[in-house]
Amino acid sequence: MRAQRARSRMSKPKNQRISNEFAAVREQVKARALDQARHVSWRRLAEAVDEANRWETFSLWLRAVVDAAKGVPPVVERELEPEFPDFWRVFSPRCGLP
Numbered sequence: 001m002r003a004q005r006a007r008s009r010m011s012k013p014k015n016q017r018i019s020n021e022f023a024a025v026r027e028q029v030k031a032r033a034l035d036q037a038r039h040v041s042w043r044r045l046a047e048a049v050d051e052a053n054r055w056e057t058f059s060l061w062l063r064a065v066v067d068a069a070k071g072v073p074p075v076v077e078r079e080l081e082p083e084f085p086d087f088w089r090v091f092s093p094r095c096g097l098p
Helices: 001-035 042-069 074-083 085-094
Strands: none
Touching: 001 085
């Protein structure tokens, strides 16, 4: 029991040092990200956020449709193929779709 406590006490400074190093790196990364963000216009940022939201909405909708139909309904596949050629060929195996 004493040996276990001794090991536990001995490892704390090392863990603490590693934790401090991670915190320092995290702060450096945060500062760099904020600096880079200052170079992006608000308009461009807003457009990127809107686009990301549209894709997220589409993704959630598609997942709900596929789950409810237990597969990709043919009408959805026909509508998406002209816009996204090879979409189903590429993503079906990754998503476990037939």
